[in-house]
Amino acid sequence: xxxxxxxxxxxxxxxxxxxxxxxxxxxxxxxxxxxxxxxxxxxxxxxxxxxxxxxxxxxxxxxxxxxxxxxxxxxxxxxxxxxxxxxxxxxxxxxxxxxxxxxxxxxxxxxxxxxxxxxxxxxxxxxxxxxxxxxxxxxxxxxxxxxxxxxxxxxxxxxxxxxxxxxxxxxxxxxxxxxxxxxxxxxxxxxxxxxxxxxxxxxxxxxxxxxxxxxxxxxxxxxxxxxxxxxxxxxxxxxxxxxxxxxxxxxxxxxxxxxxxxxxxxxxxxxxxxxxxxxxxxxxxxxxxxxxxxxxxxxxxxxxxxxxxxxxxxxxxxxxxxxxxxxxxxxxxxxxxxxxxxxxxxxxxxxxxxxxxxxxxxxxxxxxxxxxxxxxxxxxxxxxxxxxxxxxxxxxxxxxxxxx
Amino acid sequence: xxxxxxxxxxxxxxxxxxxxxxxxxxxxxxxxxxxxxxxxxxxxxxxxxxxxxxxxxxxxxxxxxxxxxxxxxxxxxxxxxxxxxxxxxxxxxxxxxxxxxxxxxxxxxxxxxxxxxxxxxxxxxxxxxxxxxxxxxxxxxxxxxxxxxxxxxxxxxxxxxxxxxxxxxxxxxxxxxxxxxxxxxxxxxxxxxxxxxxxxxxxxxxxxxxxxxxxxxxxxxxxxxxxxxxxxxxxxxxxxxxxxxxxxxxxxxxxxxxxxxxxxxxxxxxxxxxxxxxxxxxxxxxxxxxxxxxxxxxxxxxxxxxxxxxxxxxx
Amino acid sequence: xxxxxxxxxxxxxxxxxxxxxxxxxxxxxxxxxxxxxxxxxxxxxxxxxxxxxxxxxxxxxxxxxxxxxxxxxxxxxxxxxxxxxxxxxxxxxxxxxxxxxxxxxxxxxxxxxxxxxxxxxxxxxxxxxxxxxxxxxxxxxxxxxxxxxxxxxxxxxxxxxxxxx
Numbered sequence: 001x002x003x004x005x006x007x008x009x010x011x012x013x014x015x016x017x018x019x020x021x022x023x024x025x026x027x028x029x030x031x032x033x034x035x036x037x038x039x040x041x042x043x044x045x046x047x048x049x050x051x052x053x054x055x056x057x058x059x060x061x062x063x064x065x066x067x068x069x070x071x072x073x074x075x076x077x078x079x080x081x082x083x084x085x086x087x088x089x090x091x092x093x094x095x096x097x098x099x100x101x102x103x104x105x106x107x108x109x110x111x112x113x114x115x116x117x118x119x120x121x122x123x124x125x126x127x128x129x130x131x132x133x134x135x136x137x138x139x140x141x142x143x144x145x146x147x148x149x150x151x152x153x154x155x156x157x158x159x160x161x162x163x164x165x166x167x168x169x170x171x172x173x174x175x176x177x178x179x180x181x182x183x184x185x186x187x188x189x190x191x192x193x194x195x196x197x198x199x200x201x202x203x204x205x206x207x208x209x210x211x212x213x214x215x216x217x218x219x220x221x222x223x224x225x226x227x228x229x230x231x232x233x234x235x236x237x238x239x240x241x242x243x244x245x246x247x248x249x250x251x252x253x254x255x256x257x258x259x260x261x262x263x264x265x266x267x268x269x270x271x272x273x274x275x276x277x278x279x280x281x282x283x284x285x286x287x288x289x290x291x292x293x294x295x296x297x298x299x300x301x302x303x304x305x306x307x308x309x310x311x312x313x314x315x316x317x318x319x320x321x322x323x324x325x326x327x328x329x330x331x332x333x334x335x336x337x338x339x340x341x342x343x344x345x346x347x348x349x350x351x352x353x354x355x356x357x358x359x360x361x362x363x364x365x366x367x368x369x370x371x372x373x374x375x376x377x378x379x380x381x382x383x384x385x386x387x388x389x390x391x392x393x394x395x396x397x398x399x400x401x402x403x404x
Numbered sequence: 405x406x407x408x409x410x411x412x413x414x415x416x417x418x419x420x421x422x423x424x425x426x427x428x429x430x431x432x433x434x435x436x437x438x439x440x441x442x443x444x445x446x447x448x449x450x451x452x453x454x455x456x457x458x459x460x461x462x463x464x465x466x467x468x469x470x471x472x473x474x475x476x477x478x479x480x481x482x483x484x485x486x487x488x489x490x491x492x493x494x495x496x497x498x499x500x501x502x503x504x505x506x507x508x509x510x511x512x513x514x515x516x517x518x519x520x521x522x523x524x525x526x527x528x529x530x531x532x533x534x535x536x537x538x539x540x541x542x543x544x545x546x547x548x549x550x551x552x553x554x555x556x557x558x559x560x561x562x563x564x565x566x567x568x569x570x571x572x573x574x575x576x577x578x579x580x581x582x583x584x585x586x587x588x589x590x591x592x593x594x595x596x597x598x599x600x601x602x603x604x605x606x607x608x609x610x611x612x613x614x615x616x617x618x619x620x621x622x623x624x625x626x627x628x629x630x631x632x633x634x635x636x637x638x639x640x641x642x643x644x645x646x647x648x649x650x651x652x653x654x655x656x657x658x659x660x661x662x663x664x665x666x667x668x669x670x671x672x673x674x675x676x677x678x679x680x681x682x683x684x685x686x687x688x689x690x691x692x693x694x695x696x697x698x699x700x701x702x703x704x705x706x707x708x709x710x711x712x713x714x715x716x717x718x719x
Numbered sequence: 720x721x722x723x724x725x726x727x728x729x730x731x732x733x734x735x736x737x738x739x740x741x742x743x744x745x746x747x748x749x750x751x752x753x754x755x756x757x758x759x760x761x762x763x764x765x766x767x768x769x770x771x772x773x774x775x776x777x778x779x780x781x782x783x784x785x786x787x788x789x790x791x792x793x794x795x796x797x798x799x800x801x802x803x804x805x806x807x808x809x810x811x812x813x814x815x816x817x818x819x820x821x822x823x824x825x826x827x828x829x830x831x832x833x834x835x836x837x838x839x840x841x842x843x844x845x846x847x848x849x850x851x852x853x854x855x856x857x858x859x860x861x862x863x864x865x866x867x868x869x870x871x872x873x874x875x876x877x878x879x880x881x882x883x884x
Binding site for chain 1: 408409412413416419420422423424426427428430431434435590634635638639640641682684685688689690692693696697700701703704705706707708710711713714715717718719
């Protein structure tokens with residue numbers, strides 16, 4: 001049993017019981033971060049802050065939201081938007097943050113791909129990150145159902161229909177997911193449960209895993225440099241702050257993190273108050289009507305690329321292509337056969353692959369929203385085939401990559 | 405070592421903006437028809453050439469024009485001939501009270517309306533006189549004199565009894581021009597008027613029955629029940645609503661909704677009414693938005709100063 | 720500088736607490752429903768009617784001339800007089816533990832079934848355990864109408880003299 005002595009101060013009392021000094025060292029002052037990183041490394045904290053904004057605004061929305069097909073739309077658009085003091089603020093923050101969080105996730109993801117931060121012991125970081133992406137996607141989708149507007153209803157209809165598996169006609173599965181033949185009360189209640197309980201729990205757990213996965217391999221850096229963290233941290237602690245290649249997370253890197261967060265929040269709140277239309281689709285301000293499909297149905301922008309991979313093909317091939325798109329990013333650490341953990345710019349063909357993939361996903365995103373006719377459907381088909389082709393090429397081009 | 409951060413930032417911003425442009429402005433321009441506003445000029449309707457005379461106008465409105473056979477004019481104590489649901493059963497929709505028609509509607513439109521309602525309302529596809537389908541409002545064929553002079557007189561009279569143009573309130577404009585077909589439940593408005601706060605359930609149900617009867621007639625007349633407009637300012641946006649009011653056919657060809665012929669000022673009041681219903685907290689949003697923006701700039705500034713101080717020792 | 724930044728961040732956090740507090744406030748629609756208007760001309764003598772105000776039962780009893788004549792000064796002080804008629808208007812909850820007592824028109828008094836507390840026709844306590852008579856809701860006399868939820872001069876006087884809490 002541990003030995004306790006009479007505490008000399010509150011800090012000492014806590015220290016004996018919770019080892020707060022040690023925790024502070026492990027989490028902040030002796031959590032060593034390479035110096036040669038840029039602001040893209042602040043995306044993690046930005047995601048954390050955005051998640052907190054979603055959580056807090058969500059709590060206040062939850063106080064007045066009613067998960068009932070007859071009252072859901074009213075509770076959101078009348079009670080929350082008109083009656084509740086600052087209800088509109090929580091809704092706007094929640095809606096905008098739900099959209100912006102995906103922009104940051106994509107930046108975070110492509111940063112990882114560019115700098116090779118999924119290799120050499122960092123596979124678990126990538127894997128837990130991809131699991132977070134998937135749970136965030138499910139969280140976004142389930143949340144989109146809750147206002148029970150036209151887009152909620154029809155997105156619910158279309159996306160759950162995907163589970164029929166095309167020619168397999170697994171209608172029982174679709175009905176099982178919905179708890180009804182169409183999206184109705186059972187569907188709204190269970191998606192409400194998923195959105196406010198099960199998925200947030202999963203996200204919290206996965207965030208823990210994502211952070212833990214970072215401890216042993218350490219944060220990557222922008223030059224692909226192998227840093228001896230023990231030696232460099234000794235140097236820092238010995239007083240050679242300038243000469244050391246590493247810095248403390250707190251407050252050294254944290255101060256830069258907060259600076260980037262500050263700039264991000266200017267952008268974020270501008271969107272919340274003055275430019276929210278992109279995140280709160282006008283069509284969803286019409287109440288759900290199961291007998292009238294809106295003229296254009298499209299998912300939120302962050303789902304468009306995978307939606308577009310589904311669209312240009314016949315049902316079965318489309319579903320297979322869609323399934324492929326959903327899992328393929330998870331396999332990146334194993335599809336990239338190169339031993340190099342350096343920025344893409346120094347990896348020859350991989351640099352071309354990286355920019356081609358980024359551009360292709362932007363094209364897919366754009367085509368996913370446009371009406372699927374004429375030139376747009378042709379471009380969409382080419383972009384979808386390019387996407388699949390690029391992933392087939394990846395192991396081949398990386399296998400022949402020269403070691404740097 | 406060269407600082408690459410500005411370049412990286414430029415790349416991130418560039419791709420973000422390109423994606424935004426493609427999925428928002430560009431995609432929406434491809435999905436929706438763009439309709440320019442014509443500033444409520446009603447250029448297709450002829451201008452009124454004659455100078456109207458109020459006294460003669462009054463005689464016509466009350467007498468030979470036969471307006472008061474269907475329309476009430478509450479301001480001069482001409483009551484409605486029947487209750488709204490009965491009027492709707494006869495005409496399809498409750499005819500508007502004319503007290504403020506002179507202030508809410510464009511005079512050119514009023515003139516065209518008196519002469520040929522189906523034409524002024526742009527519903528000739530529904531009411532084709534040649535095919536024997538008459539609009540429920542009987543056209544004015546003249547009282548024996550110069551018909552254009554007589555119409556000018558009637559309009560002069562309607563304008564003389566109406567409130568001044570700047571006194572038209574949002575609810576006044578909305579009720580007259582839109583509110584006899586459309587409900588706005590978030591403002592407690594029904595097509596037969598604001599629903600009172602009944603203490604007795606029986607009274608409340610009686611009101612609902614009247615409303616349902618009214619809406620049945622309206623549905624038969626319009627082809628479908630006109631939608632509740634509570635959230636239209638957010639589901640359609642100001643530009644769409646405004647151009648739709650100006651000329652429904654321009655946005656939705658073949659729609660049963662008539663052109664309502666409001667003046668530009670009255671149209672603004674209608675929009676304001678819809679904003680109060682569907683975007684009630686917009687003023688608060690802008691005010692709070694400004695304070696939050698100022699605060700967050702200060703926050704970012706202090707974060708920057710802190711970073712600069714901490715990093716001075718690192719390089 | 721770190722402390723200054725911390726202070727700025729704290730200001731923001733406190734600012735957001737204001738919004739959070741206001742979101743917890745009762746809704747305007749709830750507050751608007753906090754007023755009940757009673758038309759006092761409809762009540763019959765010695766017949767207890769239970770109205771509702773802010774979710775609570777409100778006893779309204781129009782007193783007979785005989786009751787008015789025999790009542791003590793203390794009982795009279797609890798009366799609300801409208802158009803010459805005397806009324807007992809009070810929150811119909813036993814001041815002991817909040818049960819709703821029943822009125823016996825024959826005995827002209829209330830009996831609480833929970834612990835046997837008794838009240839007279841003026842709502843004053845006649846038998847323990849209740850510590851005091853029925854509480855009287857804030858009211859304002861407006862002609863023939865009684866508005867519950869708004870404190871008029873007659874109510875303020877009752878409060879000052881300690882007739883109700």
